[in-house]
Amino acid sequence: xxxxxxxxxxxxxxxxxxxxxxxxxxxxxxxxxxxxxxxxxxxxxxxxxxxxxxxxxxxxxxxxxxxxxxxxxxxxxxxxxxxxxxxxxxxxxxxxxxxxxxxxxxxxxxxxxxxxxxxxxxxxxxxxxxxxxxxxxxxxxxxxxxxxxxxxxxxxxxxxxxxxxxxxxxxxxxxxxxxxxxxxxxxxxxxxxxxxxxxxxxxxxxxxxxxxxxxxxxxxxxxxxxxxxxxxxxxxxxxxxxxxxxxxxxxxxxxxxxxxxxxxxxxxxxxxxxxxxxxxxxxxxxxxxxxxxxxxxxxxxxxxx
Numbered sequence: 001x002x003x004x005x006x007x008x009x010x011x012x013x014x015x016x017x018x019x020x021x022x023x024x025x026x027x028x029x030x031x032x033x034x035x036x037x038x039x040x041x042x043x044x045x046x047x048x049x050x051x052x053x054x055x056x057x058x059x060x061x062x063x064x065x066x067x068x069x070x071x072x073x074x075x076x077x078x079x080x081x082x083x084x085x086x087x088x089x090x091x092x093x094x095x096x097x098x099x100x101x102x103x104x105x106x107x108x109x110x111x112x113x114x115x116x117x118x119x120x121x122x123x124x125x126x127x128x129x130x131x132x133x134x135x136x137x138x139x140x141x142x143x144x145x146x147x148x149x150x151x152x153x154x155x156x157x158x159x160x161x162x163x164x165x166x167x168x169x170x171x172x173x174x175x176x177x178x179x180x181x182x183x184x185x186x187x188x189x190x191x192x193x194x195x196x197x198x199x200x201x202x203x204x205x206x207x208x209x210x211x212x213x214x215x216x217x218x219x220x221x222x223x224x225x226x227x228x229x230x231x232x233x234x235x236x237x238x239x240x241x242x243x244x245x246x247x248x249x250x251x252x253x254x255x256x257x258x259x260x261x262x263x264x265x266x267x268x269x270x271x272x273x274x275x276x277x278x279x280x281x282x283x284x285x286x287x288x289x290x291x292x293x294x295x296x297x298x299x300x301x302x303x304x305x
Contacts, residue, residue: 053089053090053091053092053093053094053129053130053131053132053133054087054088054089054090054129054132054133055072055087055088055090055096055098055127055129055133055135056085056086056087056132056133056134056135057070057072057081057085057086057087057098057135057136057137058084058085058086058134058135058136059081059082059083059084059085059086059136059137060084060136060137060138060139061084062108062141064169064170065103066082066083066084066103066173067102067103067108067139067141068100068101068102068103068108068110068137068139069081069082069100069101069103070086070098070099070100070101070137071098071099071101072088072096072097072098073096073097073098073099074088074090074094074095074096074097074129075094079193080193082173083172083173083305084172085305086305087305090129091129092129092130092131093128093129093130094128094129095126095127095128095129096126096127096129097124097125097126098113098124098125098126098127098135098137099123099124099125100113100123100137100139102139107142108139108140108141109139109140110123110137110138110139111138111139111140112137112138113125113135113136113137113138114135114136114137114138115127115133115134115135115136116133116134119138167179167180167181168180169300171301171302171303172303173187174186174187174188174189174202174303175187175211175301175303177217177300177301179300181218182214182216182217182218183217183218183219183220184213184217184218184219184220184301185220185222186211186219186220186221186222187202187222187224188201188202188221188222188223188224188233188277189201189202189203189223189224189226190223190224190225190226190227190231190233190257190279190289191225191226191227191228191231192226194227196287196288196289198227198228198229199279199284199287199288199289200288200289201233201277201279201289201290201291202291204291204305205288205289205290205291206288206290207276207290207291207292208291208292208305209291209292209303209304209305210291210292210293210294210303210304210305211277211291211292211293211294211301211302211303212294212295212296212299212301212302212303212304213269213293213294213295213296213301214295214296214297214298214299214300214301215269215270215271215272215295215296215297215298216268216269216270217268217269217301218266218267218268219248219266219267219268219269220264220265220266221233221264221265221266221277222262222264223250223257223262223263223264223265224261224262224263225256225257225258225259225260225261225262226259226260227259228259229256229259229281230255230256230257230258230259230281231256231257231279231281231284231289232249232250232252232253232254232255232256232257232279232280232281233249233250233253233263233277233278233279234248234249234250234253234277234278234279234280235248235249235267235269235275235276235277235278235293236275236276236278236280237275237276238276241280243267244269244271244275245267245268245269245270245271246267247265247266247267248265248267248269249265249280250263250265251263253279253280253281254280254281254282256279256280256281269295271295272295272296272297273294273295274292274293274294274295275292275293275294275295276290276291276292276293277290277291277292277293278290278291
């Protein structure tokens with residue numbers, strides 16, 4: 001009986017160790033399952049990987065004027081889109097509800113949604129985001145009756161009309177240019193729609209908005225602070241702390257411009273390269289408050305989201 005005592009103790013210890021290992025393994029499995037369930041087992045879109053799910057809204061325009069705007073609601077968050085091309089990353093498996101507003105309902109009323117070859121005339125469209133979705137709202141564009149041109153008289157001389165390309169172009173609600181004067185105007189709004197918790201420009205952050213300007217063109221930035229804290233805007237290198245080009249920034253960028261205030265600055269980028277339009281308030285650029293600013297050796301200005 002004396003020898004049975006230690007053997008019984010050892011068996012109890014082995015049972016206790018096995019129970020503990022089983023409990024730890026079950027906890028890890030449940031943790032992994034909960035992590036995957038957070039986005040339907042698929043990752044969220046990231047700028048680095050480009051994988052996951054997203055909704056892209058393509059808003060048509062007439063000339064340089066958008067025919068309307070779109071609001072996308074995911075859970076308790078709303079995204080207001082007012083560009084030709086708009087994209088929002090969504091956790092896979094979530095539902096998104098889209099509603100369209102015409103810029104002029106009496107002239108361009110909303111007609112339908114188009115998604116993957118299918119259409120819907122519902123005022124609100126709810127979709128399950130199970131991949132990279134591209135959705136286009138439709139607006140009616142009235143046809144303009146053509147006026148017949150009377151034929152010229154046999155004795156009249158026909159003078160050919162030279163073709164002309166308009167020099168003033170509006171790229172979107174933020175950027176426009178004039179090729180005749182080689183000038184660009186950029187309306188830069190800090191904390192627009194509180195994107196990235198207010199650390200953003202024109203509703204974009206982390207370099208998602210790319211503005212391209214030819215070297216030697218004049219760039220005027222009309223900056224306004226729509227946030228609740230001070231912000232600034234300066235053209236810098238990814239590691240720089242001051243303007244790359246003379247005059248390329250708001251005054252006192254480390255102190256910033258107060259909420260509700262505006263500032264305007266004009267500069268001429270002379271060296272081709274990739275730069276940033278960044279807020280130099282402490283910690284703001286590191287948190288994503290910067291957009292990509294490309295100086296090209298030629299061509300015309302452009303905006304890419």
